[in-house]
Amino acid sequence: MDGPRDAEGVTASEELSVEAAPSSSETEIARHVDFCNSVTANGADATTAEEDDIWDDASDSPGHASTLDREWIHRKNQFHKVYPRMGYRDGITEGQQDSAQEGFNVGFRQSVNFGYKWGLVRGVTSSALASLPDSLKEKLVPDAQCRRKFLDVHSSVQKISADDALQMFHESICENNHPSEEPHVPSTAGGATESNRLKSLSKDLVLLLHECPDIKVSEELA
Amino acid sequence: MDQQPQNDADFLEPSVLLDETHYQEGYKNGYDDGLSSGKEEGRQVGLKMGFQVGEELGFYQGCLYVWMSATRIDQNAFSARVRKNIEQLAALVSNYPLSDPENEQVQDVMEKIRLKFRAITASLGVRLEYEGRPASSKQDDVEDL
Numbered sequence: 001m002d003g004p005r006d007a008e009g010v011t012a013s014e015e016l017s018v019e020a021a022p023s024s025s026e027t028e029i030a031r032h033v034d035f036c037n038s039v040t041a042n043g044a045d046a047t048t049a050e051e052d053d054i055w056d057d058a059s060d061s062p063g064h065a066s067t068l069d070r071e072w073i074h075r076k077n078q079f080h081k082v083y084p085r086m087g088y089r090d091g092i093t094e095g096q097q098d099s100a101q102e103g104f105n106v107g108f109r110q111s112v113n114f115g116y117k118w119g120l121v122r123g124v125t126s127s128a129l130a131s132l133p134d135s136l137k138e139k140l141v142p143d144a145q146c147r148r149k150f151l152d153v154h155s156s157v158q159k160i161s162a163d164d165a166l167q168m169f170h171e172s173i174c175e176n177n178h179p180s181e182e183p184h185v186p187s188t189a190g191g192a193t194e195s196n197r198l199k200s201l202s203k204d205l206v207l208l209l210h211e212c213p214d215i216k217v218s219e220e221l222a
Numbered sequence: 223m224d225q226q227p228q229n230d231a232d233f234l235e236p237s238v239l240l241d242e243t244h245y246q247e248g249y250k251n252g253y254d255d256g257l258s259s260g261k262e263e264g265r266q267v268g269l270k271m272g273f274q275v276g277e278e279l280g281f282y283q284g285c286l287y288v289w290m291s292a293t294r295i296d297q298n299a300f301s302a303r304v305r306k307n308i309e310q311l312a313a314l315v316s317n318y319p320l321s322d323p324e325n326e327q328v329q330d331v332m333e334k335i336r337l338k339f340r341a342i343t344a345s346l347g348v349r350l351e352y353e354g355r356p357a358s359s360k361q362d363d364v365e366d367l
Contacts, residue, residue, distance in 0.1 A: 072237075083241050087248025088255075095256020096263070101324065103261035107268025108275075108323040115276025116320065122277070122352075123284020131285065131348045132292060139295050140288075162277060162353055169273050215291045217284070 111169065118165055120221055121202050125154040128215065141212050149211075153204050160197070168198055268323065278332070279318055281352045282339055286312050289342075304345045311338045 128150060132140065141147045160168075206221050289308050292299040300308065314335045319325040343350045 083244035084248030084251070087245040087250075088252035089248075091249035091252025091254075092256035092259070093252075094249075095253040095258075096260030097256075099257045099260040100264035103264025103266075104268035104271070105264075105323055106261075107265035107270075108272035109268075109321065110265075111269045111272035112276040112320055112323075115273035116280035116283075117276075119277035119280020119282075119352075120284040120287075121280075123281040123286075124288055125284075126281075127285035127288040127350060130350045131289070131343065131346050136292055136296060136299055140292055162274070165277065166270065166273050170269065173269060214295055215288060216294070217287045219283075 111173070114169060115165075117202065117219075117221055118169075118198055120217065120219065121198075121205050122157055124209075124215070124217060124221075125150065125157050125205065129154050140214050143211065146208065146211050149208050153201060153208060156201055156204075160201075165198060272323070275328075275332075276320065278352050279315060279320065279335075282311065282315050282335060285339070285350070286315065301345070304342060307338060307342045307345065311335065311342060314338060 128137070128140070137147065141150060202221050209215055209217060209221075286308065289300070290312070293305060293308070314331060318331050318335070319328060322328075340351075
């Protein structure tokens with residue numbers, strides 16, 4: 001280390017003020033804060049005699065002003081980079097915390113009804129088939145052809161896993177920023193076709209339910 | 223020499239103010255960016271959750287429609303116990319706060335719905351489940367096999 005007379009007194013004060021270090025994990029920023037604290041603390045209670053020497057010598061010497069200027073410029077350059085960055089870091093965290101729930105609610109409300117309707121399709125087709133004994137199935141859907149159609153829709157629906165359905169829905173959201181738009185607008189994009197698969201299956205079921213008046217679904221399916 | 227502390231104060235004050243100003247400037251920029259990125263991230267999570275919750279609830283409601291239709295056609299389609307469970311499940315599903323994602327009860331209500339649904343399918347002696355359910359709650363079924 002150079003003597004205390006060195007114009008870059010910064011180095012000296014920085015190394016002498018370890019006790020003021022905050023417990024930041026980001027060492028680079030911590031180092032600058034540390035350095036800042038040491039300088040701020042200087043005026044009130046000079047920590048060591050050596051630091052006093054710096055100020056004494058500097059004020060006695062003819063180069064006093066320029067030394068301070070140089071240090072000022074040096075510190076300014078450092079701080080102008082560090083402080084906005086620290087502020088930015090704190091700010092972005094706060095901002096994200098403050099808006100995450102709002103965003104979640106927006107997304108949730110945007111997708112929940114679509115998911116619900118698709119779930120209805122899943123529930124109606126699988127429970128009508130899987131959970132009823134044959135005798136009851138025949139009472140509920142007397143027409144054999146209708147029962148076969150139910151089976152077809154059911155197996156098509158079963159081929160789409162919950163993850164697939166989510167993926168299809170997500171793609172349709174990404175490509176179409178206006179989800180309220182008419183869903184069967186022809187689109188060249190593959191994803192839209194995929195999400196239309198959910199909708200076309202829903203429509204198949206709606207048509208099928210018209211033929212099976214005993215199964216009452218008192219909600220819009222598609 | 224007596225002037226020294228005074229000099230220090232003069233020297234440091236603008237620096238501290240500048241530090242504060244620059245911090246605030248950065249904070250403001252960060253906060254604005256955080257607001258928009260946080261909202262978008264939250265929206266993406268919400269889109270996924272909303273679809274999943276909606277699909278699961280719709281699945282149960284779809285099953286209910288069919289069971290209730292069957293009951294209408296044939297009073298004795300299900301035992302009295304199953305009919306009671308179906309009614310209770312219907313009440314639980316219709317009370318689920320679908321449009322209120324911040325409701326703290328949602329998890330509890332969904333758990334009750336799942337249990338009730340499982341009770342019904344077990345009584346009916348059928349294997350029927352919502353396949354998108356979280357893996358943890360599927361564990362029991364796997365053991366049943």
